[in-house]
Amino acid sequence: xxxxxxxxxxxxxxxxxxxxxxxxxxxxxxxxxxxxxxxxxxxxxxxxxxxxxxxxxxxxxxxxxxxxxxxxxxxxxxxxxxxxxxxxxxxxxxxxxxxxxxxxxxxxxxxxxxxxxxxxxxxxxxxxxxxxxxxxxxxxxxxxxxxxxxxxxxxxxxxxxxxxxxxxxxxxxxxxxxxxxxxxxxxxxxxxxxxxxxxxxxxxxxxxxxxxxxxxxxxxxxxxxxxxxxxxxxxxxxxxxxxxxxxxxxxxxxxxxxxxxxxxxxxxxxxxxxxxxxxxxxxxxxxxxxxxxxxxxxxxxxxxxxxxxxxxxxxxxxxxxxxxxxxxxxxxxxxxxxxxxxxxxxxxxxxxxxxxxxxxxxxxxxxxxxxxxxxxxxxxxxxxxxxxxxxxxxxxxxxxxxxxxxxxxxxxxxxxxxxxxxxxxxxxxxxxxxxxxxxxxxxxxxxxxxxxxxxxxxxxxxxxxxxxxxxxxxxxxxxxxxxxxxxxxxxxxxxxxxxxxxxxxxxxxxxxxxxxxxxxxxxxxxxxxxxxxxxxxxxxxxxxxxxxxxxxxxxxxxxxxxxxxxxxxxxxxxxxxxxxxxxxxxxxxxxxxxxxxxxxxxxxxxxxxxxxxxxxxxxxxxxxxxxxxxxxxxxxxxxxxxxxxxxxxxxxxxxxxxx
Numbered sequence: 001x002x003x004x005x006x007x008x009x010x011x012x013x014x015x016x017x018x019x020x021x022x023x024x025x026x027x028x029x030x031x032x033x034x035x036x037x038x039x040x041x042x043x044x045x046x047x048x049x050x051x052x053x054x055x056x057x058x059x060x061x062x063x064x065x066x067x068x069x070x071x072x073x074x075x076x077x078x079x080x081x082x083x084x085x086x087x088x089x090x091x092x093x094x095x096x097x098x099x100x101x102x103x104x105x106x107x108x109x110x111x112x113x114x115x116x117x118x119x120x121x122x123x124x125x126x127x128x129x130x131x132x133x134x135x136x137x138x139x140x141x142x143x144x145x146x147x148x149x150x151x152x153x154x155x156x157x158x159x160x161x162x163x164x165x166x167x168x169x170x171x172x173x174x175x176x177x178x179x180x181x182x183x184x185x186x187x188x189x190x191x192x193x194x195x196x197x198x199x200x201x202x203x204x205x206x207x208x209x210x211x212x213x214x215x216x217x218x219x220x221x222x223x224x225x226x227x228x229x230x231x232x233x234x235x236x237x238x239x240x241x242x243x244x245x246x247x248x249x250x251x252x253x254x255x256x257x258x259x260x261x262x263x264x265x266x267x268x269x270x271x272x273x274x275x276x277x278x279x280x281x282x283x284x285x286x287x288x289x290x291x292x293x294x295x296x297x298x299x300x301x302x303x304x305x306x307x308x309x310x311x312x313x314x315x316x317x318x319x320x321x322x323x324x325x326x327x328x329x330x331x332x333x334x335x336x337x338x339x340x341x342x343x344x345x346x347x348x349x350x351x352x353x354x355x356x357x358x359x360x361x362x363x364x365x366x367x368x369x370x371x372x373x374x375x376x377x378x379x380x381x382x383x384x385x386x387x388x389x390x391x392x393x394x395x396x397x398x399x400x401x402x403x404x405x406x407x408x409x410x411x412x413x414x415x416x417x418x419x420x421x422x423x424x425x426x427x428x429x430x431x432x433x434x435x436x437x438x439x440x441x442x443x444x445x446x447x448x449x450x451x452x453x454x455x456x457x458x459x460x461x462x463x464x465x466x467x468x469x470x471x472x473x474x475x476x477x478x479x480x481x482x483x484x485x486x487x488x489x490x491x492x493x494x495x496x497x498x499x500x501x502x503x504x505x506x507x508x509x510x511x512x513x514x515x516x517x518x519x520x521x522x523x524x525x526x527x528x529x530x531x532x533x534x535x536x537x538x539x540x541x542x543x544x545x546x547x548x549x550x551x552x553x554x555x556x557x558x559x560x561x562x563x564x565x566x567x568x569x570x571x572x573x574x575x576x577x578x579x580x581x582x583x584x585x586x587x588x589x590x591x592x593x594x595x596x597x598x599x600x601x602x603x604x605x606x607x608x609x610x611x612x613x614x615x616x617x618x619x620x621x622x623x624x625x626x627x628x629x630x631x632x633x634x635x636x637x638x639x640x641x642x643x644x645x646x647x648x649x650x651x652x653x654x655x656x657x658x659x
Contacts, residue, residue: 034087034098040084044081047429048429049422049425050077052215055074055207055211055212056394059390072114072115072116073117075144075198078147078436080106082437083098083103108139108143113143129185129189137193138184141192141198147437147441148160148440148441152489156441156442160441164444166448168182168187176461177454179453182452190447194447196446196447197446198447200447201315202439203440205310206307207436209393210436210439211436212389213304214307214432215393215425215428216428217304217431218424219375222421223400224369229254232254232362235359235362236250240353241352245273245277245287245345248273248294251273252265252294253297255269257298261299264431265298266538266539266542273291274539282349284545288540288554291539291542292540294338296524296558297331300327302325302327302380306494306520307490308493309323311439311491311494311498321384326517327575329584330517330568330574333560333564333588333591333592337595378396445495446499458503459500462477463504463507468508470509473508474505477502477522482526482529484497484523486532490524494523497523498519511575513577514568514569514572514577515569517568518566525562528555563623564591570627573628574588574591587628590626591625593640594622594623597619597636598619601619614643614646620636620639621637623636
């Protein structure tokens with residue numbers, strides 16, 4: 001291959017994995033682990049492997065634990081790993097071994113977490129709590145708050161403390177937010193011993209579905225799925241105009257199917273795609289912003305999506321396959337809008353297709369690595385057949401182990417593959433800590449919200465402020481979701497908004513799945529919303545660009561994603577809700593034209609540059625098509641076709657340049 005090809009230029013600049021890990025540690029609190037050595041490293045490895053094996057065994061049906069006891073063991077593992085892996089004060093202690101203070105925290109956290117494993121049955125028989133229960137409840141609450149500060153960040157811990165204070169001091173708060181106030185014992189009982197607190201639905205979903213799917217992703221990553229996705233994406237998109245950037249979109253989408261993390265997706269794909277785009281001639285800021293926007297889409301891309309999607313299924317008492325099916329068309333539209341954006345950018349830059357000789361043929365990729373897709377097919381098949389996510393995740397892991405073991409035996413690399421399995425068990429447990437701790441601490445917020453009736457009060461206030469308008473209720477809900485998402489992990493953001501912001505939509509008669517999908521989307525898209533755009537910060541760190549510039553560029557690229565959720569509210573045909581197949585087809589077609597038109601408007605270029613007036617008019621037409629309704633569809637289509645015809649056939653404006 002000639003040395004001056006875009007691929008060669010990109011490979012010379014390829015970002016190292018060490019650089020990706022450095023960026024992750026800098027911008028993603030959950031990835032900022034201590035680097036242990038010696039006996040401490042061995043201890044962490046043993047705990048992580050035991051945690052993964054425990055969850056595999058309990059999910060297999062060989063050993064079934066009652067819900068509260070299973071959650072207590074799950075939390076005990078999370079607490080142990082938190083105080084071993086995360087230093088008390090950030091990077092100052094990052095390279096050091098755990099201190100005596102860390103060990104004290106660890107012992108208190110594990111003992112108070114595991115307490116329910118041995119005494120919950122006794123408590124159930126008693127029917128009332130005793131002093132020992134309250135002491136353990138107080139200890140575990142404090143430990144969960146400290147674990148949150150270390151692994152997730154101080155913002156979520158502070159928010160939890162605010163809610164605890166609200167529970168204590170409600171009688172002193174004037175106006176509609178005031179309540180009678182609750183005693184210390186009542187609050188501990190709610191947060192520790194009830195199913196609406198720390199050991200509630202969120203931690204239960206973390207202990208089952210979320211952990212297993214994170215572990216599934218770790219197995220695929222350690223056994224070479226990432227390399228297959230890169231090669232497969234190059235085969236699908238590399239031959240088109242601007243193929244280097246389109247490869248980034250396809251790679252992020254495919255990786256997101258098994259990843260479900262915005263920042264993780266950016267780090268995993270950006271190391272390869274950002275240099276590739278820059279080598280092809282795309283601007284550095286554009287390259288980083290595209291990876292941020294496409295990487296965030298992994299959280300809305302079935303089958304795995306983000307961790308919060310499993311909690312949504314539990315809240316709605318709905319099988320996960322329906323959530324997965326509902327998310328499919330909007331996710332595809334999200335990526336098509338970015339695909340169109342890239343195509344226009346490539347045309348503006350005068351780019352050409354890559355020569356066929358630079359791309360490995362698809363049949364060669366499938367022959368060499370096609371077996372890697374089998375675990376994903378197993379997951380999708382089992383979910384669509386109506387099996388539980390727990391069942392599907394277990395057999396997804398089992399199929400991954402089976403196919404990679406057979407392949408490694410054929411090539412004589414089985415010992416190395418065994419080491420990969422151990423690394424997967426360890427990495428899966430490590431990656432689950434931040435999400436699991438967030439699920440635990442959000443239980444405190446949920447407990448106080450349910451006790452005080454805060455969710456109902458705030459819901460009524462939002463509806464009142466919107467004066468009965470569905471659109472303004474949805475708009476205010478979007479603002480709440482985005483603001484919360486700026487300081488919270490997506491899972492925590494969704495849980496809080498589902499408790500506080502979704503009820504107003506439900507009160508306005510919006511379909512429950514549409515309402516929850518609406519707040520889930522904006523919880524995910526908060527990763528792209530300036531000024532705190534965590535996915536863009538990650539991409540900026542990988543590319544060495546200004547985070548603010550990357551953040552605003554990523555926001556523009558993903559703008560269609562901020563419009564699509566409003567279609568869920570007015571006519572949820574895109575979610576396969578209360579709709580016939582013809583209605584779904586019409587809604588999909590009009591939304592498809594709309595998102596492409598929105599990309600054209602953001603790029604200000606169709607057949608030639610657009611004037612500001614035509615650009616605004618085109619975006620209005622795009623919104624009319626994305627929003628369902630026969631009249632709005634016809635009006636939007638007329639605007640878009642009119643502008644396209646004018647651009648195609650009208651003479652170009654005369655240049656004002658002097659002769």
